[in-house]
Amino acid sequence: MRLECNNLNFTYPGSRIAVINNLSFSMKNPGFNSLFGPSGVGKTSLAKMIANSNFKSNSDIVTEEIDTILYSYNLERLPGWSSTGKHLNKVTSPENQSLKEQLIEIFELNDVLDSRFSKLSMGQQNRMNLIRYLMQDFDLLIMDESLANVDEKLRETIILAIKELFSDKMFLYISHNLMEVSKFCSQILVFGKSPEKKECFVIEGQDCKKGYLLDKKLLDMTMLEIMNAF
Amino acid sequence: MLFRRIYQFLIVYIIGILLLLMIKTGLSLSDYVIPGVALIVETAGEVTKEYFFDVLNTLSVAVLGQALSIALAFTIGIAGRKSSWVGSFIKVTAYNIQAYPIVALAPIIFILLGDGFITRLLIASMICYFPLLLSVLGIMATPVEDIEHFYNVTGRMRWQLEVKIRAFENLSKLTTVISGSATLAMAGTIVGEFIAANAGIGYSIRIALYQSDLAKILVALFMIGIIISIYQGFLETIGEQIKTKWSISNGGEVL
Numbered sequence: 001m002r003l004e005c006n007n008l009n010f011t012y013p014g015s016r017i018a019v020i021n022n023l024s025f026s027m028k029n030p031g032f033n034s035l036f037g038p039s040g041v042g043k044t045s046l047a048k049m050i051a052n053s054n055f056k057s058n059s060d061i062v063t064e065e066i067d068t069i070l071y072s073y074n075l076e077r078l079p080g081w082s083s084t085g086k087h088l089n090k091v092t093s094p095e096n097q098s099l100k101e102q103l104i105e106i107f108e109l110n111d112v113l114d115s116r117f118s119k120l121s122m123g124q125q126n127r128m129n130l131i132r133y134l135m136q137d138f139d140l141l142i143m144d145e146s147l148a149n150v151d152e153k154l155r156e157t158i159i160l161a162i163k164e165l166f167s168d169k170m171f172l173y174i175s176h177n178l179m180e181v182s183k184f185c186s187q188i189l190v191f192g193k194s195p196e197k198k199e200c201f202v203i204e205g206q207d208c209k210k211g212y213l214l215d216k217k218l219l220d221m222t223m224l225e226i227m228n229a230f
Numbered sequence: 231m232l233f234r235r236i237y238q239f240l241i242v243y244i245i246g247i248l249l250l251l252m253i254k255t256g257l258s259l260s261d262y263v264i265p266g267v268a269l270i271v272e273t274a275g276e277v278t279k280e281y282f283f284d285v286l287n288t289l290s291v292a293v294l295g296q297a298l299s300i301a302l303a304f305t306i307g308i309a310g311r312k313s314s315w316v317g318s319f320i321k322v323t324a325y326n327i328q329a330y331p332i333v334a335l336a337p338i339i340f341i342l343l344g345d346g347f348i349t350r351l352l353i354a355s356m357i358c359y360f361p362l363l364l365s366v367l368g369i370m371a372t373p374v375e376d377i378e379h380f381y382n383v384t385g386r387m388r389w390q391l392e393v394k395i396r397a398f399e400n401l402s403k404l405t406t407v408i409s410g411s412a413t414l415a416m417a418g419t420i421v422g423e424f425i426a427a428n429a430g431i432g433y434s435i436r437i438a439l440y441q442s443d444l445a446k447i448l449v450a451l452f453m454i455g456i457i458i459s460i461y462q463g464f465l466e467t468i469g470e471q472i473k474t475k476w477s478i479s480n481g482g483e484v485l
Contacts, residue, residue, distance in 0.1 A: 051383070070383055070384065071379075071383060072380075073379075075376055076376050076377070076379055076380060077376045077377050078377070079377055079394075079395055079398060080398060080399075081394070081398050091380075091384070091386065129380075132380065133380070136384050
């Protein structure tokens with residue numbers, strides 16, 4: 001499994017400033033990887049380009065053993081005409097039903113399955129949205145701030161569960177939480193701050209898994225490395 | 231909803247009558263030009279029953295014409311929601327025809343079909359169809375990106391689901407447009423009756439006009455206003471009930 005970008009450039013129509021400028025990186029193997037950087041540096045634009053099949057057709061973005069790429073983001077909504085539980089059932093195949101039940105338990109959403117989406121808190125909405133994506137057939141799932149507004153403890157539980165249950169899939173996690181990204185991600189693509197001097201680095205994260213014993217020194221080093229890459 | 235409509239109409243009607251009476255008093259006009267309150271009340275006693283049935287007759291044609299327009303607007307609106315050449319063609323045609331005063335085409339229909347029911351129905355439908363179509367097209371052609379994204383990327387999107395999402399998200403707008411089009415349908419039918427009918431309140435107004443009987447016209451306007459207010463209030467109530475039922479019957483709560 002491989003995701004690679006070769007000298008990727010992108011400028012929005014009508015704009016003179018390139019959002020993505022000569023970007024090259026490679027991420028290999030299944031696991032939890034991340035796109036990290038300040039707002040407006042092109043993380044979402046890159047994610048959308050990776051998910052867009054038109055970009056995969058040229059040589060700028062190369063994928064190997066990645067056929068289905070899904071892009072999820074934190075402002076998505078479920079339709080309001082029926083309960084979230086019913087919506088989840090509709091988009092889950094029969095063979096994934098038990099996995100769905102398991103995820104609902106882990107994501108702590110059992111109590112809101114009878115409620116409509118608009119009645120959920122923002123954190124619950126994001127968790128509900130993420131579950132339905134996890135129930136789909138995918139090789140690479142891009143999670144664009146998909147766990148925003150979820151409390152830290154539950155976020156950790158969710159990330160560890162996803163890493164365990166979907167160990168053969170690749171994830172691209174977009175987050176602004178430095179500690180979380182350093183701790184749980186395998187490869188972190190760090191975007192530079194200034195658009196003119198925009199350089200990107202891939203930094204190895206701690207890739208902690210369930211039952212991990214954290215080496216704080218190594219975590220501090222990863223975090224420092226990321227901060228220095230800005 | 232229903233009573234609010236009636237109150238609103240009564241306020242506007244009373245203000246209108248008071249203005250007329252002020253003009254009458256200010257310019258010392260005779261009852262022949264602007265009738266006094268006594269004459270209006272006396273005329274109301276004479277023609278209310280007749281006009282009531284005339285308005286019902288007109289309303290029945292308007293309702294039928296509106297139903298036709300709604301069905302057609304939704305069919306064309308759903309077909310034209312895509313950005314394909316068919317969709318673009320439908321949108322451009324609708325915008326251009328909308329810019330033309332459709333009521334001006336009424337005499338052509340009268341010449342081709344003569345007076346009677348079909349002519350009234352056609353004119354009513356034509357007048358309320360294009361504004362309806364533009365609204366439905368606008369709603370159906372605008373993606374609800376934050377809901378549709380999931381279905382698009384997972385290949386689950388079907389045209390029925392797309393229409394359902396867009397209709398549900400714009401239910402209030404659709405209800406307002408449909409209840410608003412009732413006035414247009416009624417106006418269209420009355421215009422049709424002015425020029426090409428032998429029944430309906432428009433026909434009765436035309437006769438009153440020939441007699442220069444403003445009292446009769448004022449009574450007719452009152453009957454039209456009251457009945458169209460009730461009809462619009464009824465449509466809005468149905469819209470509210472659909473919204474409520476759509477969410478409750480599916481395990482949700484009131485919108």
